[in-house]
Amino acid sequence: KYVCQLKGFDLLPGDIDLYDEFLVSQLLHKTALQKGDTDFEQVWxxxxKQLICKVLEPIEKDYDFIILDCAPGYNLITRSALLASNFYLIPAKPEPLSLIGIQLLERRIHKLKETHKTDAAEVELEMLGIAFSLSGNNILTGRYYGQVMKRLNEDFSEAKLYKTRIPSDVNVSKAIDSFSPVVLTNPGTAGSKAFAMLAQETLQKLSVLTRTDQTLQKKMSLAALD
Structure with missing residues (x-):
C-alpha cells in the first residue's frame, strides 16, 4: 500500500529506540570481545559507516531519491545516515542560535569525514544547502535576520543558501492530523507552494551538482499549484 495513495512514494518510519547509543555500544562491545577484537573504536x-548503508543496499537502485530525515541531534543514526548519503540539507531558522548550530554541525561533519577517510577513498558527502523556515511574519525585518544572513553569506557561497523560504502556515500542522503531506491535503496554501518550490530548487541544485539530465527537474511541476 502506497503512503498517502501516492504511487512511487514509500515511507519507512523510525523509532525512538533506534537512538539509544548505550544499548548499541553494549552490544558492539560484547561482540568485539567474543571475536577477540580489542580495538573497540575501530569496531564502532x-x-x-555500514549501519544505514547495509539497510539501503538492497533497495537503493529502486528509487530516484532516498531522503533520510534525521532527528536534531548528532547521534549514531544521524552520523551513519550522513556516511550513507551523497548530500545533506540543513533546515534552519534565520536566528543567531541556528547560526551557531550550523557552524557546530559543519565542524562535526568535517571531523566525521576525516575519521572515515581511507587511503583509497575519501567520504563523498557535500552540503546541498541550508533551507530556512520562518517562525513569524516579521522575521524578515527582525533585528537579527540581516546579521545572520550576512554571516551565512560570508561562511558559505550564495549557492548553498536556498532562496525559497518556508513560511509559518497553520495548514502544515493541520496536515499532520490527516497523515498526509500538506501539498496533497491543501495544495493552494502558502506552505504547500513553498514546499513545492523548495523541492523544485532542490532538483535544480542536484542537477548542477551531479550534472544529471534536466528531465529530473520535470518530475515535479508547480503547474498544479498555480
Missing part, C-alpha cells in the same frame, strides 16, 4: 567506526 565500521558499524557506524
Amino acid at each position: 567506526n565500521v558499524f557506524e
Whole structure:
C-alpha cells in the first residue's frame, strides 16, 4: 500500500529506540570481545559507516531519491545516515542560535569525514544547502535576520543558501492530523507552494551538482499549484 495513495512514494518510519547509543555500544562491545577484537573504536567506526548503508543496499537502485530525515541531534543514526548519503540539507531558522548550530554541525561533519577517510577513498558527502523556515511574519525585518544572513553569506557561497523560504502556515500542522503531506491535503496554501518550490530548487541544485539530465527537474511541476 502506497503512503498517502501516492504511487512511487514509500515511507519507512523510525523509532525512538533506534537512538539509544548505550544499548548499541553494549552490544558492539560484547561482540568485539567474543571475536577477540580489542580495538573497540575501530569496531564502532565500521558499524557506524555500514549501519544505514547495509539497510539501503538492497533497495537503493529502486528509487530516484532516498531522503533520510534525521532527528536534531548528532547521534549514531544521524552520523551513519550522513556516511550513507551523497548530500545533506540543513533546515534552519534565520536566528543567531541556528547560526551557531550550523557552524557546530559543519565542524562535526568535517571531523566525521576525516575519521572515515581511507587511503583509497575519501567520504563523498557535500552540503546541498541550508533551507530556512520562518517562525513569524516579521522575521524578515527582525533585528537579527540581516546579521545572520550576512554571516551565512560570508561562511558559505550564495549557492548553498536556498532562496525559497518556508513560511509559518497553520495548514502544515493541520496536515499532520490527516497523515498526509500538506501539498496533497491543501495544495493552494502558502506552505504547500513553498514546499513545492523548495523541492523544485532542490532538483535544480542536484542537477548542477551531479550534472544529471534536466528531465529530473520535470518530475515535479508547480503547474498544479498555480
